[in-house]
Every structure is written in C-alpha cells, then in structure tokens.
Amino acid sequence: MKSSLVSAFVAVALAGSFLACDKGAKEIKIGGVGPLTGEAATFGASTKNGYDMAVAEWNAKGGVLGKQVKMTFADDKGDPAEGATVFTKLIEQDKSIAVVGTVMSKVSLAGAPICQNAKIPMIATSSTNPKVTLVGDYIFRACFIDPFQGTVGAKFAFDDLKAKKAACLFDVGNDYTKGLSEFFKAKFTALGGQVVGYEGHATGTTDFKAQLTKVLAAGPDILYVSDYYNDVALIAKQARELGFKGPLVGGDGWDSPKLMEVGGSAVEGCFFTNHYSQDDTAPMVQAFVKSYKTKYGADPDALAALGYDATNIMLDAIQRAGDTDGAKIKDALQKTDLKTVTGQVKFDGDRNPVKSAVIIEIKGGKLVFKTTVNP
Amino acid sequence: MGSIFSFQQIVNGLQLGAIYALIALGYTMVYGIVRLINFAHGDFFMVGAYAAYGAFYLFNFFLPQGGGMAFVVLILAMLGGGAVALLSNQFAYKPLRYKPRLSSLVTAIGVSMLLEYLFSATPFIGPSPRGFPELMKKHMFTIGSAQVSNYVMIDLLVAAVLMIGLTLLIQKTPMGKAMRAVSQDKDAAKLMGIDVEKVISFTFLIGGSFAGAAGLLAGLTYPRIGPYMGILPGLKAFIAAVLGGIGNVPGAVLGAFIMGIAETCATAYNSLLGEGIAFVILIVVLLLRPNGILGEKTADKI
Numbered sequence: 001m002k003s004s005l006v007s008a009f010v011a012v013a014l015a016g017s018f019l020a021c022d023k024g025a026k027e028i029k030i031g032g033v034g035p036l037t038g039e040a041a042t043f044g045a046s047t048k049n050g051y052d053m054a055v056a057e058w059n060a061k062g063g064v065l066g067k068q069v070k071m072t073f074a075d076d077k078g079d080p081a082e083g084a085t086v087f088t089k090l091i092e093q094d095k096s097i098a099v100v101g102t103v104m105s106k107v108s109l110a111g112a113p114i115c116q117n118a119k120i121p122m123i124a125t126s127s128t129n130p131k132v133t134l135v136g137d138y139i140f141r142a143c144f145i146d147p148f149q150g151t152v153g154a155k156f157a158f159d160d161l162k163a164k165k166a167a168c169l170f171d172v173g174n175d176y177t178k179g180l181s182e183f184f185k186a187k188f189t190a191l192g193g194q195v196v197g198y199e200g201h202a203t204g205t206t207d208f209k210a211q212l213t214k215v216l217a218a219g220p221d222i223l224y225v226s227d228y229y230n231d232v233a234l235i236a237k238q239a240r241e242l243g244f245k246g247p248l249v250g251g252d253g254w255d256s257p258k259l260m261e262v263g264g265s266a267v268e269g270c271f272f273t274n275h276y277s278q279d280d281t282a283p284m285v286q287a288f289v290k291s292y293k294t295k296y297g298a299d300p301d302a303l304a305a306l307g308y309d310a311t312n313i314m315l316d317a318i319q320r321a322g323d324t325d326g327a328k329i330k331d332a333l334q335k336t337d338l339k340t341v342t343g344q345v346k347f348d349g350d351r352n353p354v355k356s357a358v359i360i361e362i363k364g365g366k367l368v369f370k371t372t373v374n375p
Numbered sequence: 376m377g378s379i380f381s382f383q384q385i386v387n388g389l390q391l392g393a394i395y396a397l398i399a400l401g402y403t404m405v406y407g408i409v410r411l412i413n414f415a416h417g418d419f420f421m422v423g424a425y426a427a428y429g430a431f432y433l434f435n436f437f438l439p440q441g442g443g444m445a446f447v448v449l450i451l452a453m454l455g456g457g458a459v460a461l462l463s464n465q466f467a468y469k470p471l472r473y474k475p476r477l478s479s480l481v482t483a484i485g486v487s488m489l490l491e492y493l494f495s496a497t498p499f500i501g502p503s504p505r506g507f508p509e510l511m512k513k514h515m516f517t518i519g520s521a522q523v524s525n526y527v528m529i530d531l532l533v534a535a536v537l538m539i540g541l542t543l544l545i546q547k548t549p550m551g552k553a554m555r556a557v558s559q560d561k562d563a564a565k566l567m568g569i570d571v572e573k574v575i576s577f578t579f580l581i582g583g584s585f586a587g588a589a590g591l592l593a594g595l596t597y598p599r600i601g602p603y604m605g606i607l608p609g610l611k612a613f614i615a616a617v618l619g620g621i622g623n624v625p626g627a628v629l630g631a632f633i634m635g636i637a638e639t640c641a642t643a644y645n646s647l648l649g650e651g652i653a654f655v656i657l658i659v660v661l662l663l664r665p666n667g668i669l670g671e672k673t674a675d676k677i
Binding site: 172199200201202204205206207209210211213214217230233234237238241242243258261262263264 | 381383384387388390391504505506507509513515517522524526593596597598599603604607638639640642643646647649650
C-alpha cells in the first residue's frame with residue numbers, strides 16, 4: 001500500500017517535471033530575488049517593481065529570443081540563510097536560466113556561490129560590496145561599487161567646481177567612508193589637485209572641530225566628506241562655524257531628508273554623488289519615471305531604477321547570446337554595452353559596471369539634479 | 376604641526392571643556408557626599424538634552440525665538456536633569472545607602488542602562504538620533520586668529536555662571552555648610568542635627584541639573600542628540616573629575632578644561648589619538664597621582 005503510494009507520487013512528480021520542461025521550451029524562465037519582508041522591505045518592494053516593469057516591457061515588444069519571459073520572484077527576507085534557500089529553489093526547482101538579484105550585499109554573497117556552481121548567470125541589483133562579483137565569473141552587478149563614488153566625486157570637484165585644494169574627512173571605523181575618501185584622494189591627486197588634509201574621526205563622535213580646524217588651516221577649496229548624513233550635518237555646521245565658505249562634497253550616504261533637517265543652511269550648496277536622479281533630463285530616465293508613476297503611483301527611487309536596469313541588462317544579454325545556455329549568457333553579459341536609466345553600462349574585468357553617476361545639489365533645502373559625471 | 380596648538384584649537388578645547396566641567400561637577404559632588412561613583416550621571420546629561428529638545432518644541436508655539444526662550448529652555452533642561460537625578464537617588468541609591476559600596480556602584484550601572492534603553496524604547500523618542508534645533512541665530516566673531524561664534528561664548532558663560540553660583544552656594548549658604556559637613560563625616564553631621572538624606576537629595580538635584588545644563592549646551596554645540604549620547608561624555612567627565620581629584624569641586628573644573636584642551640590638541644595631532652587620550656590620562660593619573668591634581672589624601676577609594 002505504502003510503496004504504491006510512493007510510486008504514485010513519483011509518477012506525478014515525474015509527469016510534473018516533464019510538463020515543466022515542455023513548458024520551459026515555450027518561455028524564457030528567469031528568477032528574481034529581493035527582500036519583500038524584513039529590515040529592507042521597502043528596498044525589496046521598489047526593486048521588484050523595477051523587475052516587473054522591465055519584464056512587462058520586453059514581453060510587450062515580443063519577448064526574448066522570440067519567447068515570452070516569465071520571472072519567478074522569491075523573497076529573501078534580507079537574510080543570507082533564506083537567500084541561499086531561495087537561490088537554490090529558483091535554480092533547482094524553477095529551472096531559471098538566469099537570476100536577477102538581490103538587494104543586500106550579505107544576501108548576494110550567500111546566493112552568488114550557488115549561481116556560480118550551477119553556472120547560472122546572476123546580476124545583483126544594489127549590492128555594493130566589492131566581494132560580491134569576486135565570487136566568480138558568472139556574477140555581475142548593476143550598481144557601481146563604493147570606491148567608484150570617490151573617483152567620480154574627485155572628478156566633479158576638480159572639473160566642475162574648479163577646486164585645486166581639497167581636504168577629506170571620514171569615519172575610521174567604517175570601510176565605506178574610508179574607501180570613498182581613499183579613492184577620492186587618489187583621483188584628485190592624479191588630476192593635478194592637491195589633498196591638503198586627510199583626517200579620520202571616531203565612530204559616533206559629535207565634535208569634529210579639532211579635525212576641521214586642522215584641515216581648514218591649509219585653506220582647502222572643498223571638503224570631501226564621505227560620511228553618512230548624520231555626521232555630514234554636524235560636520236557641515238561646525239565647518240561653517242569655523243568660517244569655511246566652500247562646498248562640501250560626498251557620496252550616496254548623504255541621501256536622506258535628515259541631512260537638510262539637521263544641517264539646515266550649513267549644507268546649502270553642497271553636492272553628493274548618487275546612482276540616479278529622477279530629475280535627470282535624459283529622455284530614457286524621464287520615460288522610466290513616467291511609466292513607473294503611472295503603474296505604481298509612486299516616485300521611483302534608486303532601487304527601483306537599479307532593479308529595472310539589472311533586468312534589462314540580463315534580458316539584453318540573453319537576447320544577444322541567442323541561447324539559454326549559462327556560459328553563453330555569461331559571455332554576452334561581459335560584452336554588455338547598454339544604455340540604462342542609471343547610465344551607459346559596460347563591465348570591467350571584475351564584472352562591475354563602468355557607468356556614469358549623477359551629482360545631486362542641495363538647493364533651497366531640496367535635492368536637485370545637477371549633472372551627470374562619466375568615469 | 377603648526378595648527379595643533381593654535382588659538383582656534385584652544386577655543387575648541389575650552390568649549391568642550393566647559394561641557395565636561397558641568398558634567399564632572401555632578402560626579403565629584405555626589406562622590407564627595409556619598410562616596411558613590413554615579414555611572415548614570417552621563418545619562419542625566421542625555422535626559423537634560425531631551426528635556427531641552429522637548430521644551431523647545433513646546434514653547435516654540437508661544438515664545439519668540441531668542442534669549443528669553445533660551446533661558447526658559449535652559450531652566451527646563453536643568454529641571455529635567457535634576458528631576459531624574461533626584462528620582463534615581465530616591466528609588467535606586469537610597470535603599471542601598473548603608474549596604475556595601477559595591478552594591479550602589481553596580482546599581483548605578485543598572486540605572487544608566489535603564490535610562491538609555493527606556494529612552495530608546497519610548498515610541499516618541501526612539502533609538503535613532505535626531506537633530507537639535509538652533510535656539511538663536513548664530514553670529515561669528517573673529518578674535519585674533521580664531522573664529523568664535525556666539526555659541527562658544529554662551530557655552531563658556533553658562534558654565535562660568537553656574538560654577539560661580541555653585542561656589543557661592545557651597546561656601547556661603549547654610550545648605551552649603553551642611554553639604555561640606557556631610558562630606559567630611561556623615562555620622563557626626565547627623566549628630567549635629569543635619570538631615571543627611573535631605574542634603575544628599577539636594578546634592579543629586581544640583582549635580583543632575585548641572586548635567587542637564589550641559590546636555591542643552593552639547594545639543595546646541597554639536598546638534599545631534601540620541602539616547603546613548605551620554606556614555607562617552609560621561610566617561611570622559613568622570614576621568615576629568617579623577618584628574619582634578621574626585622570629591623574636589625575646583626579640581627573637577629580644572630580637570631575638565633585640561634581634558635577638553637588635551638583632547639582637542641591630541642585629535643589635531645592625530646585623529647585616532649584624540650579618542651584615546653582621555654584613557655591615557657586616566658591611567659597616568661592613577662599610576663602617578665591617584666588622588667588627582669587637587670585631591671586630598673584619603674585612605675580608601677573604589
């Protein structure tokens with residue numbers, strides 16, 4: 001009795017898998033991952049909207065390789081263990097030929113080895129940790145990595161702000177801010193500028209006056225502050241108190257309304273680098289913003305834009321590969337040269353995108369798109 | 376190298392020292408009276424900052440921004456710090472007054488954590504830091520080679536007025552006399568008809584209100600407040616009190632200004648050194664002169 005039950009199950013399962021295979025020939029199956037619940041839930045929701053929009057657009061244009069695209073979405077809950085499970089499920093059970101995702105670096109780091117071993121190409125959306133793509137040659141990402149922002153910031157300060165002397169301030173306990181400052185210094189010096197001050201501060205401190213007095217004594221034109229918004233607001237206020245009139249420049253850690261709330265007039269006329277701005281006048285960005293607003297009734301944030309771009313990059317690569325074989329898609333991905341919402345994307349040797357960043361200016365207490373800077 | 380001991384850095388150090396001094400006074404007074412190192416004192420400072428924050432948004436509706444408003448906020452910050460100090464004494468330290476001294480010390484750590492986590496768990500306060508409003512317009516002055524804002528002057532002025540007031544209180548009033556008596560010998564003071572518990576409560580009230588005032592000044596100067604903002608300044612003010620000689624009121628002020636300037640100059644020399652200099656000072660003081668600069672010789676200390 002029991003064994004017949006088991007064999008019945010096996011028969012059903014086999015039939016199911018044959019059916020799945022058969023169906024797979026008619027459509028292109030890819031996986032999508034994001035944190036729909038947990039600490040990064042809002043990030044996941046925006047990212048998924050981006051995925052869905054890109055897939056719908058491809059399907060409306062006739063799909064990929066002449067077939068409709070079907071994306072199976074899985075919630076990683078922002079948890080690496082859960083992430084490993086859903087990446088495995090998407091590959092083993094859902095037979096995805098490629099995976100788009102995910103948001104958080106720690107979860108992408110759990111999923112990347114699974115994709116690498118299965119030879120399934122993966123493109124992370126907004127995981128900025130440099131280690132993610134170093135897992136293997138099947139792992140790509142759609143966002144730029146942290147150090148890149150320092151390079152772009154230096155270029156903007158030198159070319160657009162005409163700064164000749166700069167000083168850097170960063171948090172010694174945070175790799176993100178240290179990395180940004182290191183790359184800023186390298187690029188700014190390479191361009192012919194002079195870094196006249198380079199000072200760290202302890203995590204959680206509120207008194208930056210000693211460091212500021214020291215670096216301001218050297219007369220910098222700009223201050224490069226790679227901290228998060230909380231510290232930036234305090235640094236800006238104290239720098240103004242010490243008589244500094246020039247602009248402060250920083251990275252995407254500034255992107256919060258709290259910056260203007262605390263910083264007030266002290267952060268006015270300051271600039272930071274970011275992935276994308278919905279005020280960007282480029283037609284592709286405006287088209288994306290418009291259709292996103294129509295579809296979801298909300299403003300698309302950087303995560304939505306990166307989710308949309310990652311999906312487009314992957315589907316474009318499958319189209320150019322002309323095949324659903326992982327190795328061929330991977331080779332096509334490496335040769336990507338695609339215009340996306342967050343800039344023209346090409347991949348470097350470590351499968352990180354080489355693309356433009358946007359500069360946001362704080363003007364009248366609001367974040368205003370200033371310009372696009374190419375690396 | 377040139378800018379390490381510049382006039383500007385001395386001004387920065389004095390400003391920081393003024394805030395440390397107000398906190399250190401409470402540490403040293405409470406230690407002088409009940410021989411308790413009140414580790415929750417840094418959190419009274421935090422409560423003061425939040426009281427000032429709350430007072431600002433409360434009175435913002437019907438008081439014009441300016442000096443009068445700032446004065447009201449200062450009073451409420453001091454009341455906030457004083458009230459929480461008084462309550463801590465009443466409910467946590469008083470029942471343990473004649474128990475081994477270690478019990479109160481451990482209780483003080485408990486009170487400290489209670490305040491921190493209570494504040495971060497309260498829904499309308501919450502764990503994330505918030506910006507502190509500008510109570511008055513900022514003006515800049517150039518004095519010699521230094522940029523000095525009116526905030527620096529306010530910090531120094533408030534600290535100076537409170538310290539002079541405290542000196543007068545201790546030296547000239549009956550309550551001050553009683554405080555000095557209790558700090559010398561609790562039992563003898565009791566025999567002389569002094570209400571020792573009342574004096575202790577008063578000391579906590581004054582110490583807490585000074586910490587509250589420091590909370591407001593810190594909020595103005597470094598405009599970010601959070602439930603854990605008191606830990607490091609509290610620790611550093613404690614070291615300042617030890618440096619000056621714990622239990623000694625002028626010593627606490629002297630120690631605090633030395634600490635403020637040492638920290639600023641060390642940070643200017645190397646930003647990593649600045650955070651650690653306080654603890655280097657603590658070790659050196661304990662090794663070379665455990666009674667502190669102005670401290671009297673006592674037989675036992677914790």
